[in-house]
Amino acid sequence: MITVERLTYEYPETKALDDISFTVQEGAITALVGPNGAGKTTLLKCIAGLVKPYSGSISVHGINVLEEPRKSHEIMGFLTDFFGLYDALTVSQSLEYFALAQKLDKSMVKERAAEVAGLLNLTDKLHSRASSLSRGMRQRLAIGQAMVHYPKVLLLDEPSSGLDPEARMSLAELFLHLNAERNMTIIVSSHILAELDQYAKDLLILKNGRILDHTAATNLSENKRKVMIRCDGGEKRLAAIVQDMETIDAISHVSHNTPYLCLDFSGKDSELSELLHSLINKGIPVVEFFIKREGMQEQYLETMRI
Ligand code: ATP
Numbered sequence: 595m596i597t598v599e600r601l602t603y604e605y606p607e608t609k610a611l612d613d614i615s616f617t618v619q620e621g622a623i624t625a626l627v628g629p630n631g632a633g634k635t636t637l638l639k640c641i642a643g644l645v646k647p648y649s650g651s652i653s654v655h656g657i658n659v660l661e662e663p664r665k666s667h668e669i670m671g672f673l674t675d676f677f678g679l680y681d682a683l684t685v686s687q688s689l690e691y692f693a694l695a696q697k698l699d700k701s702m703v704k705e706r707a708a709e710v711a712g713l714l715n716l717t718d719k720l721h722s723r724a725s726s727l728s729r730g731m732r733q734r735l736a737i738g739q740a741m742v743h744y745p746k747v748l749l750l751d752e753p754s755s756g757l758d759p760e761a762r763m764s765l766a767e768l769f770l771h772l773n774a775e776r777n778m779t780i781i782v783s784s785h786i787l788a789e790l791d792q793y794a795k796d797l798l799i800l801k802n803g804r805i806l807d808h809t810a811a812t813n814l815s816e817n818k819r820k821v822m823i824r825c826d827g828g829e830k831r832l833a834a835i836v837q838d839m840e841t842i843d844a845i846s847h848v849s850h851n852t853p854y855l856c857l858d859f860s861g862k863d864s865e866l867s868e869l870l871h872s873l874i875n876k877g878i879p880v881v882e883f884f885i886k887r888e889g890m891q892e893q894y895l896e897t898m899r900i
Contacts, residue, residue, distance in 0.1 A: 595618055595620040595622070595655055595779045596617065596618040596641060596652070596654050596747065596781075597652070598614060598615055598616050598617070598637075598640075598650070598651075599615050599650055599652075600613050600614075600615055600649065600651070601614050601615070601637075601640060601647050601650030601651075601652065602614075602647060602648045602649045602650055603633075603637075603640055603645070603648055603803075610633045610803050611633045611647065612802070612803040612804050613804075614637075614650075614800075614803070614804060615650075615805075616798065616805060616808050618779060618781065618796070619779075620777070620779055621777055621779060622779055622780070622795055622796050623769060623770075623773050623779075623780045623782070623795045623796070624780070624781045624782070624794060624795070624796040624797070625782055625787075625790040625794035625796065625797050625798065626638070626781055626783040626798050627784065627785070627787060627790070627797065627799055627800070627890070627894055628799055628801050628806075629801060629898075632802065632803070633800050633802075633803040634783040634800055635674075635675055635751055635783070636803075637800065638672065638674075638751050638781065638783060639674075640652060640659075641654065641670075641747075642667075642670055642672040642749055643659040643660070643666045643667060643670075644663075644672070646660065647660070654666050654669065654746075655746050655747070657669065668697070668745075669746040669747060670745050670747045670748070670749065671740040671741045671742075671745040671748045671749065672748075672749045672750075673736055673749070673753055674751055675751040675752050675755075677736040677739075679732055679735060679736060679739075680724060681723065681724045682723060682725070683723065683724055684720065684721050684722060685711055685716050685719050685720050685721070685722060685724065685727070685735055685738075686707050686708070686711065686720040686721060688735060688738075688739060689706070689707035689711060689735075689738055689739065689742050690703045690704065690707045692740075692743075693706050693742045693743060696742065696743035697743075698743055706742060707720075708720065710741065710742050711738065713738075713768055713771070713772075714734040714735070714738045714768065715761075715764060716734055716735060716738065719731060729756045730761050733754075733755070733756050733761075734757075734761065737750065737753055737768075741772065741778075744772075745778065746777075746778065746779060747778070747780075748772065748779070748780045750780070750781070750782045750783070751783050752784060752785070753765060753782060753784070754784060762786075762789055766789065773793075781798075787889075787894055788890075788891055791891070794890065796809065797809050797894070799894060806897050806898070807893075807897045819858075819860070819885050820857070820858060820859065820885065820886040821859045821869070821883070821885055821886075822851075822854040822855075822883070822885070823836075823854060823855045823873070823882065823883050824853050824854050824855075824880075824881055824883075825878050825879050825880050825881060826879040826881045828878055828879060829853075829855070831876075831878065832855060832873070832878050833848075833850075833855060835873065835876055835878065836848055836855060839869070843860075843861070844860055844861025844862075844865050845859055846859075856886075866885075870883050
């Protein structure tokens with residue numbers, strides 16, 4: 595859906611994007627992460643066709659964004675980090691205005707505004723002016739404005755900043771809904787990694803304008819499993835038995851995270867069940883045996899350490 599090739603963007607004193615290339619598949623939800631100043635906002639602005647890079651190319655759904663920015667805007671939605679609202683307009687009027695600007699048929703506009711307000715839990719504010727909304731509601735309205743035309747690609751720069759935990763949870767649900775029901779391809783930049791785990795399928799890590807990593811989060815968690823074991827006494831024996839097992843290829847590392855013994859495990863499910871079986875056969879009183887999947891937060895921190 596999105597192809598970025600050899601993209602370089604320079605501000606007068608900074609090279610914000612340094613020769614980066616990547617692709618995003620249709621239907622992906624990609625988490626764009628990286629430290630402050632990594633180039634996330636600049637990258638999103640380039641994809642959205644709002645700024646012109648020094649060199650490189652960007653194609654979205656087959657449209658060359660740099661050559662046909664207006665055409666590309668029709669299939670994209672973009673929430674900037676510093677968004678603006680028309681304070682004098684009501685929620686309904688704001689959404690209708692953006693729907694009309696996106697050339698939605700006039701006959702559909704009212705219905706669409708109400709539908710989008712519903713998706714963002716703003717139905718009871720439809721007739722309130724934007725100026726009277728709380729910070730979180732304003733954020734939700736801005737997201738609504740960005741997606742009122744149900745774009746093929748939705749780009750969101752820090753969409754959950756200022757939202758309370760409940761609103762963040764419903765935002766995650768909204769992204770999953772738009773992705774599943776409307777087949778929207780979504781790129782979300784955020785610093786809240788734990789939250790990205792709830793909906794993102796891919797992880798794109800930027801640092802100093804370069805890509806450090808681009809992985810499918812689902813593959814990542816399937817390959818690297820941490821098995822956590824806790825027993826009711828006999829910890830020393832458990833550790834000794836597992837130490838012996840370290841020769842098994844599937845176990846690459848054993849560590850202690852009291853009260854658990856943690857195994858880095860890359861074997862199949864059948865090997866996992868054999869492991870549990872053999873511990874019980876050896877008389878270890880296992881009370882907990884579970885898999886802790888590696889999330890985006892762990893993957894991000896590990897990549898940043900390299
Ligand atoms: P943050 O997480 O803090 O929002 P970011 O990853 O979005 O950061 P960008 O805002 O894209 O990073 O900035 C990338 C680099 O470009 C930084 O070094 C920043 O100082 C620089 N930069 C960004 N905007 C401008 C600008 N308008 N003029 C000059 N330099 C800029």
